[in-house]
Every structure is written in C-alpha cells, then in structure tokens.
Amino acid sequence: MSELKGRAVVFETPTGDLELISKELAQRDCGDVLSLSWAEANKVFSNGASVLAVVPIHEGDERGINLIEKLRTGRPEMPVIATGPSQTPDLILRAVRAGAVEFLVQPLDPVDLGPALDRVLQTVGLRTRPGRCIAVYSAKGGLGSTTVAVNLAFALARTGADARVALVDMVVQGGDVRIFLDIRPAHTITDVAERIHSLDRHELLTFLHAYPNRVWVCADPNMPDEGEMLSGPRVGNIVQRLTHDFDYTVVDCEHTLNERTLAVLDTAHQIVVLTHLTLPAVRSLQRTLDLFARLDYPADKVNVVVNRYGSKGDLTLSDLEKVLDRPVRATLPNDYRATIDAAARGQPIQRIAPKSKIASALDELAHTVQGVDKTGGGSNSKRSRFFRR
Ligand SMILES: Nc1ncnc2c1ncn2[C@@H]1O[C@H](COP(=O)(O)OP(=O)(O)O)[C@@H](O)[C@H]1O
Ligand SMILES: [Mg+2]
Numbered sequence: 001m002s003e004l005k006g007r008a009v010v011f012e013t014p015t016g017d018l019e020l021i022s023k024e025l026a027q028r029d030c031g032d033v034l035s036l037s038w039a040e041a042n043k044v045f046s047n048g049a050s051v052l053a054v055v056p057i058h059e060g061d062e063r064g065i066n067l068i069e070k071l072r073t074g075r076p077e078m079p080v081i082a083t084g085p086s087q088t089p090d091l092i093l094r095a096v097r098a099g100a101v102e103f104l105v106q107p108l109d110p111v112d113l114g115p116a117l118d119r120v121l122q123t124v125g126l127r128t129r130p131g132r133c134i135a136v137y138s139a140k141g142g143l144g145s146t147t148v149a150v151n152l153a154f155a156l157a158r159t160g161a162d163a164r165v166a167l168v169d170m171v172v173q174g175g176d177v178r179i180f181l182d183i184r185p186a187h188t189i190t191d192v193a194e195r196i197h198s199l200d201r202h203e204l205l206t207f208l209h210a211y212p213n214r215v216w217v218c219a220d221p222n223m224p225d226e227g228e229m230l231s232g233p234r235v236g237n238i239v240q241r242l243t244h245d246f247d248y249t250v251v252d253c254e255h256t257l258n259e260r261t262l263a264v265l266d267t268a269h270q271i272v273v274l275t276h277l278t279l280p281a282v283r284s285l286q287r288t289l290d291l292f293a294r295l296d297y298p299a300d301k302v303n304v305v306v307n308r309y310g311s312k313g314d315l316t317l318s319d320l321e322k323v324l325d326r327p328v329r330a331t332l333p334n335d336y337r338a339t340i341d342a343a344a345r346g347q348p349i350q351r352i353a354p355k356s357k358i359a360s361a362l363d364e365l366a367h368t369v370q371g372v373d374k375t376g377g378g379s380n381s382k383r384s385r386f387f388r389r
Pocket of ligand 1: 043066138140141142143144146147176203275307308309332333335336337339343358
C-alpha cells in the first residue's frame with residue numbers, strides 16, 4: 001500500500017541495529033538506509049531523499065544532541081528517532097527537548113522499533129492509504145460483539161472495490177469467529193505472534209485464513225492456555241502490523257479490560273462499544289465509558305451502538321442518551337432469524353439476508369466507523385510514547 005519510497009539516514013549505528021532497521025523498513029516497502037558517521041553527518045542536509053533520521057545520544061557526548069537540534073532547523077520536516085544506551089528520564093528529556101519524536105534503547109528491539117517506525121512513517125505521509133483499526137467491545141458477553149465484529153468486517157470489505165479486511169479473534173479463550181464463519185484455520189494468532197517481526201506481507205497472509213470477499217481471519221488459539229501467553233505489547237504489535245498491511249482491521253475483543261484488550265483499544269482508531277437497552281448492560285456500559293474517559297480516549301473514537309434495538313428493554317433510546325450524556329452512534333435492529341441463520345450457516349448476514357434491515361444497518365455502521373477521524377487515531381492513550389515502559 002505504500003507507494004512512496006524514502007530513505008532513512010542512520011548515524012553511527014552498530015551493524016546489528018542497522019540490519020534491523022533495514023529489515024523493518026523493507027517490510028514496510030520503505031526504501032533504503034543510508035549509514036553516516038559523525039564526520040559525514042552534514043550530508044544529511046543535502047540528501048533530499050531522506051525522510052527520517054536515527055540519531056544515537058550518550059551522556060557526556062554532545063554530538064547526537066547537537067545533530068538533532070541542527071536537524072530541527074535544517075530539516076524540520078524530517079522526524080528523528082533518538083537511540084540511547086538506557087531509558088533514563090534525563091536522556092529522554094534531552095532528546096525530546098532537542099526535537100526527537102521517539103526514543104529507543106540500544107540494542108534496538110523489533111518490538112519497539114516496528115511500531116515507532118510505523119508512527120514516524122505515518123507522520124511523513126509514507127502510507128498513502130493508512131489502514132484503520134476498529135475494535136468491537138462490550139463489557140459483558142452475549143451483547144453481540146462477535147456478531148457485530150464478523151459482519152462489520154464484511155460490510156467494510158464492501159465499502160470499496162478492493163478494500164481488504166483483517167478480522168482478528170482476540171477472544172483468546174474460546175473465540176467464536178471460527179464458528180460464526182465455519183472455518184478450520186490452519187494457523188492461529190499464536191503462530192502470527194511468534195513470527196510477527198520476520199514475516200513479510202505475503203508470508204503474513206499465509207498465517208491468516210482467507211475467507212472469500214477479501215476478509216482474512218486471524219483466528220483465536222487452538223488451546224485456551226496458548227492465549228494466556230499473548231502479552232499486551234505482543235497483541236499491540238500484531239494489531240498495528242495488520243492495521244498497516246490491511247485497509248481495515250476489525251478486532252473482536254475479550255470482554256475483560258485486561259492488558260490485551262487495552263492494547264487493542266489503544267491502537268484502534270474507532271471503538272464500537274455495544275449495549276442493549278437493559279439496565280445491567282447500560283450499567284456496565286457506563287463503567288466502560290468512565291474508564292475510556294480516564295484513558296483520554298477522544299469522544300470521536302468511541303461509538304456507542306445499541307444492538308438488538310426493538311427488543312424488549314428497560315430504557316428508551318433517548319433515556320440512554322440522557323443517562324450517558326452523549327449520542328448513540330448507531331442502532332442495530334433485533335433480528336433473531338437473520339443472525340442465527342447466518343451463524344448456523346457460517347456466513348455473513350449480508351449474504352444470508354441481504355435485504356434485511358440489520359444488513360443495511362451494518363452497512364451504515366461500516367460507513368460511520370470508516371469516516372476520517374480528527375484524532376489521528378492509533379496509540380493515543382495516556383501512556384506516553386516516551387515513557388511507554
Ligand atoms: N441484532 C441481533 N438480533 C438478534 N440476535 C442477535 C443480534 N445480535 C446478536 N444476536 C444474538 O445474540 C447472541 C450473542 O451474540 P454474540 O455475537 O455471540 O455476542 P458476544 O460475542 O458479545 O458474546 C447470539 O445468539 C446472536 O445470534
Ligand atoms: Mg463473542
């Protein structure tokens with residue numbers, strides 16, 4: 001998807017780190033690496049092809065900090081990733097003050113480098129069609145997360161002639177996506193997790209289950225205990241990588257706010273939070289929204305969606321909006337027949353009941369979450385990018 005190429009200029013960087021940077025950039029189809037010593041540093045000011053710089057800084061050696069400062073005025077459009085021997089607050093602060101946008105510890109770790117490159121490349125416009133990540137979450141099971149995640153994925157795939165969608169089953173203990181789509185995946189998210197930093201785009205596809213209609217499924221683990229080995233950062237990496245490679249990445253989240261769920265919600269550009277118009281569902285929704293506010297998720301990112309609208313409930317839609325003091329972004333009608341038929345036949349609702357109201361409501365929801373967000377999306381939690389660990 002990245003059509004533009006650009007060069008990374010890397011200063012005084014050990015061979016191992018240099019190779020890693022080259023590999024990560026190649027995975028992102030992003031041109032080559034130019035390695036310069038301090039003596040050659042000035043070449044960066046005349047090298048127009050360079051789009052980002054990696055500059056090492058050390059206590060007691062001002063060359064790195066001085067260079068970052070010079071780049072801030074000489075090449076203001078070029079983001080700088082500073083690297084240092086340790087993550088001491090003082091070093092990080094100096095890097096930030098000088099003008100660096102990221103700080104990474106040497107030797108570089110692909111777990112940190114990959115996402116940092118993604119963020120930096122995005123700021124310089126090297127992704128011509130940035131992917132979008134949509135997380136579907138409800139604090140309680142049974143409200144329709146899997147139904148909505150699965151069908152939203154197909155609705156998004158239909159929004160463009162060649163939109164490609166990744167559908168991730170993050171319910172690591174007994175996910176239902178494979179049941180809803182009647183698939184027997186050869187690989188699961190644990191296979192992807194083990195290899196995420198070495199797979200190129202084509203290899204990554206072989207670890208997903210290709211469903212017709214341009215939807216690729218990243219399946220839940222085969223054994224429940226495998227899922228417990230998936231850490232938050234690992235999950236964040238997978239979702240960021242899929243978001244980079246696909247036009248849309250839809251994630252069916254676990255119903256607990258553990259570190260995996262938070263990693264997905266942080267990464268997501270849009271969150272679909274489901275509720276019913278029943279008191280228990282609304283109470284847990286309120287708690288979820290309070291937490292999202294504490295995490296500084298922008299209001300635009302959070303979409304309250306009432307599922308099974310029209311079934312018997314305790315509140316009306318306007319009661320709910322009053323209680324929450326925010327609008328409901330969408331409603332999905334109660335349609336037992338279409339949802340059960342689709343799941344039983346392992347097909348999306350749009351294929352089983354294309355003329356149903358729920359099918360068109362899902363299409364509308366796809367358009368709602370697809371809209372260009374004003375927040376920039378992705379990795380916007382309180383956890384600062386500098387003090388992430
Ligand atoms: N809009 C709807 N109308 C009728 N039934 C629905 C609707 N959405 C979901 N369901 C049903 O509700 C049940 C729970 O849905 P599911 O997607 O498995 O929820 P979750 O993943 O949140 O546990 C399923 O039986 C599903 O068919
Ligand atoms: Mg489910």
